[in-house]
Amino acid sequence: MSPPTYKRLDKDNCLFLFVDHQTALCGLVRDFEPVEFLNNVKALVRLCTFFKCPAILTTSFDTGPNGPMIKGVRDALPDAPLVRRPGQINAMDNEEFADLIKKSGKRQIIISGVLTEVCVTFPALALIEQGYDLFAITDASGTFAEHTREATHKRLVQHGVQLLNWVAAAGELQRDWRNDVEGFGALWDEFVPSYSYVLQGRPSEK
Known part of the structure; x- marks a missing residue:
């Protein structure tokens, strides 16, 4: 069996998705220390701005217990559209969010979010099904525990999602x-x- 094709990140064909990095949800992250996790998220945002790639932000039920998007994301990407989903758990079930991705014209999707097994996995699998190339940033996505993260990563890989940390994404985009x-x-x-x-x-x- 021949090895799979090396799909390398291309800064001119990338769209960053920041899914549900919300105040209360980030408080549930236990597979990283809080300071480390926030540093990783900010680093990913910085990659997005450094390489001048478009981004879409989305929140889930931010008027309720999940809270607003954390300032480290929203303030650094003031021009990125923010889709405030009223209830859809899978962001791709929100028509506005899905339409924005389609209209971007980008085929490589760099996705991160909280929680990994829901906010990252559900839209990633939906986008894979539509023919996009998905790159999940593992250290800017968080969940309850390491064993939860490992199970989720296996599911993502089975569906063809590439797993990178922000450093790997940086190197591949920089070339x-x-x-x-x-x-x-x-x-x-x-x-x-x-x-x-x-x-x-x-x-x-x-």
Whole structure:
């Protein structure tokens, strides 16, 4: 059996989906420490803005117990449409959300959300069925426990969803450090503080 085709992320064909990163739902995340998880989400948002990719935000029942979208996402992407779903659990069941994805014209979907097994998995599987390429960002999506996450990841992989962390997504979108050494380095310096040692040791360009 031949290996599957390597579908590489292309910054010109990507759409970021931030699904239900809401105040109360983020409080349910237990597979990451709170500070670590928020850092990962902010890093993913930063990737989106750094590569100038479009994004769609959505919340579920944000007037109720789930709460509003966290500021780290909404404030950093003020121009991205925010679809406030009145009740649909699967975001793809919301006509406005589904239409925005279709109208974007992008075929590669980078998705993250809370909870992983619901807010990420349900729309990801629906989009796979429609022929999109799905890339789920594992460390900017959270759930109750590691065993829950592992079971969910197996389900996603079985349906053809690629699993990446934000660092892998960053490298694949960047392709070559020389495209913007200073900008890409600053992104790493901001969200991977230990990498600043590498940057400090980099010879100056002449």
